[in-house]
Amino acid sequence: MSHSGTGPVVSFENVSKHYGSLKAVDGLSLDLRAGETVALLGPNGAGKSTSLDMLLALRKPTSGKIRMFGSDPYHAIKSGNVGAMLQSGGLMPEVTVRELVTLVAGLHPRPVPVATTLRRAGIEDVAGQRVDRLSGGQTQRVRFALAIAGESDLIVLDEPTTAMDVETRQRFWAQMKEEVAEGKTLLFATHYLEEADQAADRILVINRGRLLADGTPAEIKSRAGAKQLSFRLQNVHEPFLLSLPGLVSLDVHSDIVHIQSSDSDKTLYAVLDAGYRPTDIEVTGLGLEQAFLAITAEDDREADEQSAAQAPQTTKPTARSAR
């Protein structure tokens, strides 16, 4: 049951998942097209896992519709169109790696030869070991092996390289690129931004259960607006800096000032026009990480403004970390 045709491989139509008053996913709409490698980015609690769970028929949406290969997720999975690896997915205890991979390949209508899967996942050396005696990184690779044990058209990976060292991670992505080169669609969630930047040709940024940005890594970076303006300035007057045009966020360490700005030229002119003479001026494009932070921070700020009548509306320097 290979997917052919031009429709999207995956589509979310206004999908929501509510737990009581908590909106884990809130009106999410998106399409994945065949052959794409898509990264799902978002801070913890953004709704990534819930979205993947619904895609994989582990949870039912409260409202909205998810389609995969033209059918509902459950049937797409049962017909072997999807290979998936979740953080929360576990391994059958008391069997060897080879036995487990053989079993899961056997459950698949189009099994990949076990030796091939072991090689692709880089677990040939532990094939004879019991799965409950593996290290974290090895376990992770066995999980990955289970996701590619059958010929699936869509591969879904939830933070696939967690617990892998740098070298293993690079090998993993090299392998993944080979898989995807066969025309497969890949959707992966990650909190390694450089990973999304390098591996994905499309990035979906979600926060608070909503889709905030959707584009190539380059588009996401420019979507954040923004450039980073840095300079040194003695006796900085913070309220003045906060009032600068184009300012997205501000970070001050003694005399070093970092400003994210949607219009760095205008911001800089305003500083100069006010009579300041900063030194060591630098204007750089934002990396994906900063773009991501800017996009989610902006969203959080809007959400705060909507919900909070009590909070004073200062644009405080954002020092949040992405995970």
Place this chain on the structure above:
Amino acid sequence: MRSILLLTRAEISRLRRNKRYLLFTVGLPVILYLIVGKQATATVYGVPFAAYYMVAMATFGAFSGALNGNAIRISEERKVGWIRQLRLTPLPANGYVVAKILTSMVTTILSVVIVLLLGRFYGDVRLPLWEWIVIALVVWLGSTIFAALAVAIGYRFPPDQVQPITILVYFVFLALGGVWFPLSGTLQKIGEGTPTYAAIKISTDVIFGKSVPVGLPVALVVWLAIFVGLAILSVRSMAESV
């Protein structure tokens, strides 16, 4: 169906390696029969003690084999996420549960056959062939009641709670069912409702040659229906959290 059988085969090969499990389901009934089987000369439920004890030990092995290993395993496999992982494969939705029950039926048949052979050749129990077959089927099929209960418990409770719960269930049904010692008086009145008692009493009535009261097979079916119902409720209620 092919994928369910494949999983069943994997489950059986896992169990074969589990010595503790084999000790309880096969080893313990055999050892007990060797020690106790020929001790008494009295009759129980109208049949020689050696025949009663053979049926009791077959029931012991089959019922504990269906309950003991499975409940804790299901609970642990739910906890580590293996059930979740299986849901991401083309294995049909209830394939995991069906494979567990099939697995327990294969392993319990082993323990039933071994104990009956022991009764015939060590306990010198002599019966017509059809009676052997009826006894084996009653005990073996009766054990599916506990296989269903194992699913109900394993899906519902975390591993650290499963252990005491199964031990409690195990002792109540074995003691009240007359598995360890024949029941009489008030205890028999209470124990008559248990599936373990029904399985043993049907068998001894067959051996004794009297007609089996219809209440006994009905009791087995009712217990099976109750535990299957509980199992379905457990599986459904955990659908979003495995």
